[in-house]
Amino acid sequence: MLPVTLDRTSGEPLPAQLAGQVRALVLSGTLGTGDRLPSSRALAADLGVSRAVTEQAYDQLTAEGWLEARRGSGTYVTATRTPTTAVAPRVTSRPTRPTSRPTGATSRPTGATSRLDTGTPFFDPRLEPGWRRAWREVSVAAPPRGYDDPRGLLELREALAARLGRTRGLELHPDEIIVTAGTTDGLRALLPELRPGPVAVEDPGYRAAAETVLTYGREVVDLPAVETVGDLGDAVAAYVTPAHQHPLGRVMPAADRLALLEAARGADAVVIEDDYDSEFRYDVAPVPAMARLDRGRVVYLGTAAKSVVPTLRLGWLVAPPDLHELILRRRTITHAGAAWPSQRALLTLLRDGWLDRAVRSARRVYAERAPRVAEAMSPYATLAGPLAGMYSTWLLPEADARRARDAARVAGFEINLLSTYARSSGLTGLVIGFGGVTEAELDQALAALTGALAR
Incomplete structure (x- = not known):
C-alpha cells in the first residue's frame, strides 16, 4: 500500500490530492524508477475511495510523465529525483543572428482574411x-x-x-x-x-x-x-x-x-x-x-x-x-x-x-475543434504532440507543407510553416491554429489544406 492519506474535508479534489502525494513520493526518493504501483482497483480499496479517483490520479501522473502504464503488467514509476545520466548531446552554438529566413516565412498575402495561428484565442x-x-x-x-x-x-x-x-x-x-x-x-x-x-x-x-x-x-x-x-x-x-x-x-x-x-x-x-x-x-x-x-x-x-x-x-x-x-x-x-x-x-x-468562465468556454471549443483538425489532417501528416491548446502541429515534407499553405492563402487563410519555428532541427510541416476563426472558416481552411495535400 502507498503511504498516502486523503483528506475528505479538504477543498482539493481527491484525485488531485492523490496525484500530489504520489508525485511527492517520487521526488523524495521513496518511490524510484521501475517501482510498480498498486493497481487502481487495489489502491482504491485500500484508500476507501471509488476507482475513478485512483484512475484519474494515475492518468494525470502518466500524462505528466511520472508514471507509465504497461499493458498486462501494471503501472510503474518512470522518473527519479536526481538523474544519473545525461542521455542527450550537448547543445550546439549558433551564430548571433540568422542570416536568412525561408522564403515567405513571415510575409502575409494580400487579401488574407483569417489567421489560423498559435496566438489568437477563442472569444465567447x-x-x-x-x-x-x-x-x-x-x-x-x-x-x-x-x-x-x-x-x-x-x-x-x-x-x-x-x-x-x-x-x-x-x-x-x-x-x-x-x-x-x-x-x-x-x-x-x-x-x-x-x-x-x-x-x-x-x-x-x-x-x-x-x-x-x-x-x-x-x-x-x-x-x-x-x-x-x-x-x-x-x-x-x-x-x-x-x-x-x-x-x-x-x-x-x-x-x-x-x-x-x-x-x-x-x-x-x-x-x-x-x-x-x-x-x-x-x-x-x-x-x-x-x-x-x-x-x-x-x-x-x-x-x-x-x-x-x-x-x-x-x-x-x-x-x-x-x-x-x-x-x-x-x-x-x-x-x-x-x-x-x-x-x-x-x-x-x-x-x-x-x-474562469472564459477559460472553460474556450477549452470546450478547443476540445471539439482539435479532433476535427486531426480527422482532416491524419491521412496526410503525422501529429507532432498530444491534442491540447488552441493549435496542433503536423509533420510532413516541406514541399507538401508549402503547397498546402499556399492553397490556404488562396482561400483567404494564413497558416504557419513549422520550418519558420526551426533553426537547426530541420523539422517541417504545418502549425494549424483553430482558436481565432469561426466554425465555417475552420472547415473552409481544412478543405483547402486537405485538397492541396490530396492532389
Missing part, C-alpha cells in the same frame, strides 16, 4: 457584457497620481497569487509577482540581469523568445525540443515551454524536467519556464508548473494573452529572490511597468469570475 461572445463591465469600472476608477508600483497593482498581484496557487500549484506571496506587459516583456526584464553568456532556446521554439535574446546581444544556442537535455554547456539560461512545447505540443516528461534542472544546477544557469497556455488541456488537469520543483532555479513567466486577448498586453513574472530584486530595482529606475488601465481591467475580470 456571451462573455462580452462582462468584458464591457470591466472597462466601465476602469473608466470610473481613480488612476495613480504618479508612477505606479513597478511590481504592478497590489490587488491584481493578490488575485494572481490566488489563481496561480489554485491552477498551477505555485504558493506565492503577492510581492513575489511582478506584473509585466506580456511574456516577451518579462524576458526583456530578465535578460539584462543574467551574467554574460548565451541563452539556450528550444528548437523548434517560440520565435519571439529567440529574437528577444538576439536583440539583447546574446547568442542563442539550440536546445533540442524533443530530447532529454543533460548538459547546458556555457548557457546562462534555458528557455522552455514544458507544459505544452511551442510549437510541437509535447509535454516535457517528468524525467526530462528533472534532468534539465540538474543540468541547470551544473551550469549555474536558470530555467525560464514560459507557461503560456497550460489551462487548455482537454484530457487531464493542467500539468503542474515546473517552477514547483525548484523555485530557486526557475524563472516563471505567465500571460493573459491566451486566456483573455493578446492585445491586453499583460503577463507576470516570478523569479528567484536575487533576480527578483535586480529586476525590480531596474524597473523602479526606468519607470517600467504594465499599463494601469489593463491591470485594472484584468483585476475586475479575475474578481468577477469572468476569466
Whole structure:
C-alpha cells in the first residue's frame, strides 16, 4: 500500500490530492524508477475511495510523465529525483543572428482574411457584457497620481497569487509577482540581469523568445525540443515551454524536467519556464508548473494573452529572490511597468469570475475543434504532440507543407510553416491554429489544406 492519506474535508479534489502525494513520493526518493504501483482497483480499496479517483490520479501522473502504464503488467514509476545520466548531446552554438529566413516565412498575402495561428484565442461572445463591465469600472476608477508600483497593482498581484496557487500549484506571496506587459516583456526584464553568456532556446521554439535574446546581444544556442537535455554547456539560461512545447505540443516528461534542472544546477544557469497556455488541456488537469520543483532555479513567466486577448498586453513574472530584486530595482529606475488601465481591467475580470468562465468556454471549443483538425489532417501528416491548446502541429515534407499553405492563402487563410519555428532541427510541416476563426472558416481552411495535400 502507498503511504498516502486523503483528506475528505479538504477543498482539493481527491484525485488531485492523490496525484500530489504520489508525485511527492517520487521526488523524495521513496518511490524510484521501475517501482510498480498498486493497481487502481487495489489502491482504491485500500484508500476507501471509488476507482475513478485512483484512475484519474494515475492518468494525470502518466500524462505528466511520472508514471507509465504497461499493458498486462501494471503501472510503474518512470522518473527519479536526481538523474544519473545525461542521455542527450550537448547543445550546439549558433551564430548571433540568422542570416536568412525561408522564403515567405513571415510575409502575409494580400487579401488574407483569417489567421489560423498559435496566438489568437477563442472569444465567447456571451462573455462580452462582462468584458464591457470591466472597462466601465476602469473608466470610473481613480488612476495613480504618479508612477505606479513597478511590481504592478497590489490587488491584481493578490488575485494572481490566488489563481496561480489554485491552477498551477505555485504558493506565492503577492510581492513575489511582478506584473509585466506580456511574456516577451518579462524576458526583456530578465535578460539584462543574467551574467554574460548565451541563452539556450528550444528548437523548434517560440520565435519571439529567440529574437528577444538576439536583440539583447546574446547568442542563442539550440536546445533540442524533443530530447532529454543533460548538459547546458556555457548557457546562462534555458528557455522552455514544458507544459505544452511551442510549437510541437509535447509535454516535457517528468524525467526530462528533472534532468534539465540538474543540468541547470551544473551550469549555474536558470530555467525560464514560459507557461503560456497550460489551462487548455482537454484530457487531464493542467500539468503542474515546473517552477514547483525548484523555485530557486526557475524563472516563471505567465500571460493573459491566451486566456483573455493578446492585445491586453499583460503577463507576470516570478523569479528567484536575487533576480527578483535586480529586476525590480531596474524597473523602479526606468519607470517600467504594465499599463494601469489593463491591470485594472484584468483585476475586475479575475474578481468577477469572468476569466474562469472564459477559460472553460474556450477549452470546450478547443476540445471539439482539435479532433476535427486531426480527422482532416491524419491521412496526410503525422501529429507532432498530444491534442491540447488552441493549435496542433503536423509533420510532413516541406514541399507538401508549402503547397498546402499556399492553397490556404488562396482561400483567404494564413497558416504557419513549422520550418519558420526551426533553426537547426530541420523539422517541417504545418502549425494549424483553430482558436481565432469561426466554425465555417475552420472547415473552409481544412478543405483547402486537405485538397492541396490530396492532389
